[in-house]
Amino acid sequence: MIKNYSSNKLKSIAVFCGSNTGSNEKIIKQSYALGVHLAQNDIKLVFGGSKLGLMGQVANGALDHGGLVYGVIPQFLKSKEIVHTQLTNLVTTKDMHERKLKMQEMSDGFIMLPGGFGTLEEFFEILTWAQLGLHHKPIGILNSEGYFDDLLKMIKAMVESGFLKQENLNLIVVSKNESSLLEKMHLFVPPNKPKWITKNQT
Numbered sequence: 001m002i003k004n005y006s007s008n009k010l011k012s013i014a015v016f017c018g019s020n021t022g023s024n025e026k027i028i029k030q031s032y033a034l035g036v037h038l039a040q041n042d043i044k045l046v047f048g049g050s051k052l053g054l055m056g057q058v059a060n061g062a063l064d065h066g067g068l069v070y071g072v073i074p075q076f077l078k079s080k081e082i083v084h085t086q087l088t089n090l091v092t093t094k095d096m097h098e099r100k101l102k103m104q105e106m107s108d109g110f111i112m113l114p115g116g117f118g119t120l121e122e123f124f125e126i127l128t129w130a131q132l133g134l135h136h137k138p139i140g141i142l143n144s145e146g147y148f149d150d151l152l153k154m155i156k157a158m159v160e161s162g163f164l165k166q167e168n169l170n171l172i173v174v175s176k177n178e179s180s181l182l183e184k185m186h187l188f189v190p191p192n193k194p195k196w197i198t199k200n201q202t
Contacts, residue, residue, distance in 0.1 A: 018115030035061020049073035
């Protein structure tokens with residue numbers, strides 16, 4: 001069943017994911033399915049601009065079903081990541097930081113799919129910006145095939161050890177299903193206070 005998430009605030013979503021496909025076929029298929037789901041709900045996809053890996057799968061899923069797909073890639077990665085040539089639009093930035101800033105500006109929310117160091121770096125920077133109150137957009141993890149189970153355990157351990165407050169953990173929306181994840185993101189209510197509102201917060 002297609003739900004009209006875009007009628008409210010989710011008109012565009014940035015997806016962080018691997019430039020490799022990995023070895024799990026179910027993850028590959030779900031990445032494509034996320035692109036399909038975004039297109040069917042008239043949600044613009046913003047992503048890293050490559051045709052490779054899970055990045056290409058999400059983009060193809062959206063493009064194959066009439067979706068709008070915007071790529072954002074730094075100049076130095078254009079030859080390395082192999083730019084997707086069928087995109088609605090491609091934005092070239094001078095460096096990685098400008099890429100993340102541009103993706104944040106273009107998006108109403110964010111989703112992380114499986115990936116490596118780069119995917120985690122993008123996710124945690126956008127999460128840190130939310131923690132500091134620099135944006136108030138929903139941040140989702142599509143925990144395909146339990147890929148992020150150990151990461152989520154580590155983040156919960158940060159709360160238990162006193163390095164992270166529960167309200168900051170609550171900035172993350174998690175689901176193993178793309179439809180459920182978008183529903184949760186649609187219902188997300190940002191916290192009233194940023195991280196550093198008092199000197200005693202951690």
